[in-house]
Amino acid sequence: MDRHFSLTRRARAVGLAVLTAGIVSSAAQAQTFQFSSFEIEGNQRIEDATILSFIDLPTGQSVSAARVNDGLQRLQNSGLFESVELVPQGSRLIVVVQEFPTINQINFEGNDRLDAEILQSLVTSQVRRVFSPQQAERDAATIIQAYADQGRLTASVTPKIIRRSDNRVDLVFEISEGRTVEIERVSFVGNRAYSDRRLRRVLESTQAGIFRALIRSDTFVADRIAFDRQLLRDFFQARGYVDAQVLSVSSELSPERDGFFLTFRVQEGQQFSFGALTASSDLSDVDPDQFQDEIRIGEGKTYSPQAVDATIERLELLALQQGLDFVRVTPRVTRNDEARTLDIDFVVERGPRVFVERIDIEGNATTLDRVIRRQFATVEGDPFNPRAIRLAAERIRALGYFTQSDVSAREGSDPSQVIVDVDVEEQPTGSLGFGANYSVQDGVGLALTFRETNFLGRGQVVNFTLDTSSDNANSQLTFAEPFFLNRDLAASFSVFYRTTDSEDGAFDTRSVGASVGLGFPTGEYSDLRMSYSFTRDTLTPDSVATISQIIEDEQGTADTSAIGYRWRYDTRNVGLNPDAGVLLQFGQEFAGLGGDEEFIKSTFRLAGETTVWNGDVLLLATVEGGNLTSLGDTVSRESNRFFNSQNILRGFESSGIGPRDLNAGNDPLGGNNYFAARVEAQFPINLVPEEYGISGAVFYDMGSVWGLDNVNGGPTGADIVDDSFELRSTIGFGLLWDTQIGPLRFNFTNAVNAETADREQSFDFTISTRF
Known part of the structure; x- marks a missing residue:
């Protein structure tokens, strides 16, 4: 290395010294200069006229020493030259x-965490420029910021x-x-309703744990703190703490200078509930009673x-x-601090006559305009x-x-028109994953x-999966169009x-098929999906094994052609209560439109979840079941019946x-x-450091699988x-470990009621990860 590249202060000093010497030598005779000619030396790329324009000195006229110095400063500040000298010699x-050199090549030394290709994309200096x-210097600051992130x-x-x-150079x-x-x-000051452990789960930033080498969210990023403050405020307000504030966030560097201690100072305030909820209007063509009926907040x-936003949206939709x-619809809030309630009057009023000129x-x-435009319920005009x-x-976000x-x-174009501007920055939307999983039952x-x-920028989804284990293999290709026929219809096709x-079994199976589906919303939290599927199932008995006559009768190939539907109501993670939700799902398949099978297959599922003890404990409950009813002279086949799973x-x-079949x-x-039916409680384990991501669970399950069309088993x-x-x-008792290599779960179970022929499993361990 020759030297640092910073501006050549030595050269600047030379230029000033030469000029000053000329001024001093002439001081006894005159305080001004008069130049009849200019000579420029050392320039290769920059034209003489450009240099003279920066100096801006007249020919044949008297100029002061200060004006000559100003010309020197302008030339130096042009950023075109590494060094500049003005040498007066009489007239x-x-x-x-000396012009700045051109860049021959750009290199990076000492980088390990960030590849040279990434760094090259950050710098604005360019080769041959x-x-x-x-x-x-600006490029260096940009690289430093990339490492800080x-x-x-x-x-x-x-x-x-x-x-x-x-x-x-x-x-x-x-x-x-x-x-x-x-x-x-990460700690908190001022929180009373929710524990530090619960609030830490809200933040994007996390504490460094056992997998700190893999986790990036546990590194200190100053820009993330502002986002964490907003997350905390939203968390409290969604639970009724309307006055909640994050007063300050302090970050203290550890003595070893390798870690930060973050402290969020919060002010919760009081928790408020909804009081009286009314709808009113001064407009003659508005019936307040009709709008009152659309208020569904208790x-x-x-x-x-x-809940307030959802009500406003519902009332404005009714107006349309x-x-x-x-x-x-404007909510007018009356606050009752003594009762800690908020009375809300939803006022239906006339707004300004403004139209959407264009979007x-x-x-x-990559993304087509129409994919973004269809997120608007509003169109031009x-x-x-x-x-x-x-x-x-x-919706766009x-x-x-x-x-x-x-x-x-x-x-x-005029005050009655509005232009809606949408400015987006695209990111990769495809992913390729390789993974591994393990369970006691299926192995690796x-x-x-x-x-x-x-x-192709059309908002469509293409998904391919291939899963294999020691006994099973499953592959599927799915294509989905979420806005079929430019309507809120989700169409899909899969094979x-x-x-x-x-x-250790006595038979093998193979299934190949395809299905098409069409789904659409039926309510704020519900949707309905219609489908058709065709499946060809083949059952092959083991020639040397003793096999049940029931399986023997089902060997060979059978086709199933079925139409079906599935209705779902789901408020988990999207409902008005952020700490609770329910799922209600019911579906049926009707086979017999061609093919070999004729049946009606019905399934249902009811699930609920809620948090208690200020959000530290999660309670889960599920009830589900199914029925397969054969029609005509057909009997159910192994491929369509229900089997137990974890x-x-x-x-x-x-x-x-x-x-x-105990006899075969x-x-x-x-x-x-x-x-x-299953109930489960998940809770933190305070004896384990929180940053390890380990929690516990206790559960109770009960259920059964029963019923056959043909009960004649045995060899004969x-x-x-x-x-x-x-x-x-x-x-049972479970250990849940949320790691960066995948979620791990260890289940220890004990059968309370079991039959002699049942196959119990007292321990189960599962891990699933993607790379």
């Missing part, structure tokens, strides 16, 4: 310049140059990456801004349905509704296609996944191939309960019916298989 002024010290706050970058021939950024500065501890419920344009979209290089525009902005999206409105498995959520090859009844192996291979036969078919309803139940 001549000699201008000696004129070298600029100021620009290189990864928690390396002590990183330093020194730009240097290596002189080459022909006035060229190599620009080298010498990088010292420094150590990662982690968040050692008095006495905990206040929630989301009644043909009322330019109508706004301008910028920044989308519609009345302008600020709330509708905000909801569209939220929820797509996941963009790193950032800004939606704003400005005045159009491998997985390959490919998913593209914005296929699949599944095989089972159990080493998702239905824990404490037993897959297919470990239900009808079984002890093979599980499945059942035409199943029922299961003369023995009767017991297919009666027998309730099984288990209790």
Whole structure:
């Protein structure tokens, strides 16, 4: 290395000294200069006229020494030259310049965490362009910020140059990456209703734990703190703490300078509930009673801004349905501090007569305009509704296609027109994953996944999965169009191939098929999906094994052609109560439109979850079941019957309960019916450091699989298989470990009620990860 590249102070000093000497030598005679000619030396790329324009000195006229000095300063500040000298020689002024060199190549030294390709994309200095010290300094600051975003706050970058021939230089950024500065501890001051442990789960920033080498969210990033403050405030307000504030956030560097201690000072305030909820209007064409009927918030419920917003949206939609344009719903809140209630009057009033002139979209290089435009319920020429525009902005952000999206409105061609500007910045929407999983029942498995959520910029989804284990293989390709026919219809098509090859079983299976579906919302939290599927199932008995006559009768290939539907109501994670939710799901399949099978297959599921003890304990409950009813002269086949799994009844192996032919291979036969009920409580384990992500669970499961159309088993078919309803139940304890390599769960179970032929499983361990 020759030297640092910073502006040549020595050369500047030379220039000033030469000029000053000329001025002093002439001081006895005159205080001014008069130049009749200018000579320029050293310039190669810069024209003489350009240099003279910066000096800006007249020919043949008297100029003061100060004006000559100003010309020198302008030339130096132009950023075109590494050094400048003005040498007065009588009536001549000699201008000696040294141009900045051109960049021959750009290199990075000392970088390990960030590849050279990434760093190259950050710098603005370019090869074969004129070298600029100021620009290189800015590039160094940009690189430092990139390291700071990864928690390396002590990183330093020194730009240097290596002189080459022909006035060229190599620009080298010498990088010292420094150590990662982690968040050692996150604590809170002023919280009473919620524990530190619960509030830490709200934040984007996390404490450094056992997998700190893999976790990036535990590194200290100053920009993330502002987002954490907003998350905390939203958390409290969604639970009725309308006055909640995050007063300050202090960050203290540890003595070793390798970690930060973050302290959030919060002020919760009082929790408020909804009081009287009314609708009113001074408009003659508005019936307040009709709007009152659309208010579905119960008095006495905990206040929630989301509930208020949902009510406003519902009332404004009602106004549109009644043909009322330019109508706004404004909530007027009356606060009762003594009762800690908020009375809300939803006032239906006339808004300004403003129309949407057009919607301008910028920044989308891949995503088609129509994918973004269909997130708006408003089109050009519609009345302008600020709330509708905000909801569209939220939907655009929820797509996941963009790193950032800004939606704003400005005045159009006249005050009655509004132009909506949408500015987005795209991000990759495809992912390729390789994974591994393990369970006690299925052993080690491998997985390959490919998913593209914005296929060809059309907002379509393409998903391919391949999962294998020691006994099973499952592959599926799915294509989905979420806005079929430019309507709120989700169309999908999938093909699949599944095989089972159990080493201790008496038969193997293979299924290949395809399905199409069409889904649409039926309510605020509900949707309905219609489908058609065609499946070809093949059952192959083991030639040397003793097999049940029931399985023997089902060997060969059978086709199933079925139509079906599934209705779902789900308020988990999206409902008005952020700490509770329910799922109600019911579906049926009707087989017999062609094919070999004729049946009606019905399933239902009811699940609920809520938090207690200020959000530290999560309670889960599920009830589900199914029925398969054969039609005509057909009997159910193994491929369509129900079998137990760990998702239905824990404490037993897959297919470990239900009808079984004890006289022929002890093979599980499945059942035409199943029922299961599960309750679980998940809680923190205070003896384990919180940053390890380990929690506990206790659960109780009960259920059964029963019912067959054909109970004649045994080698000759003369023995009767017991297919009666027998309730099984288990209790258990689980350890849940949320790690960066995947969620781990250890279940320890004990069967309370079991049958002699059941196959129990007292321990189960599962891990699933993607790379």
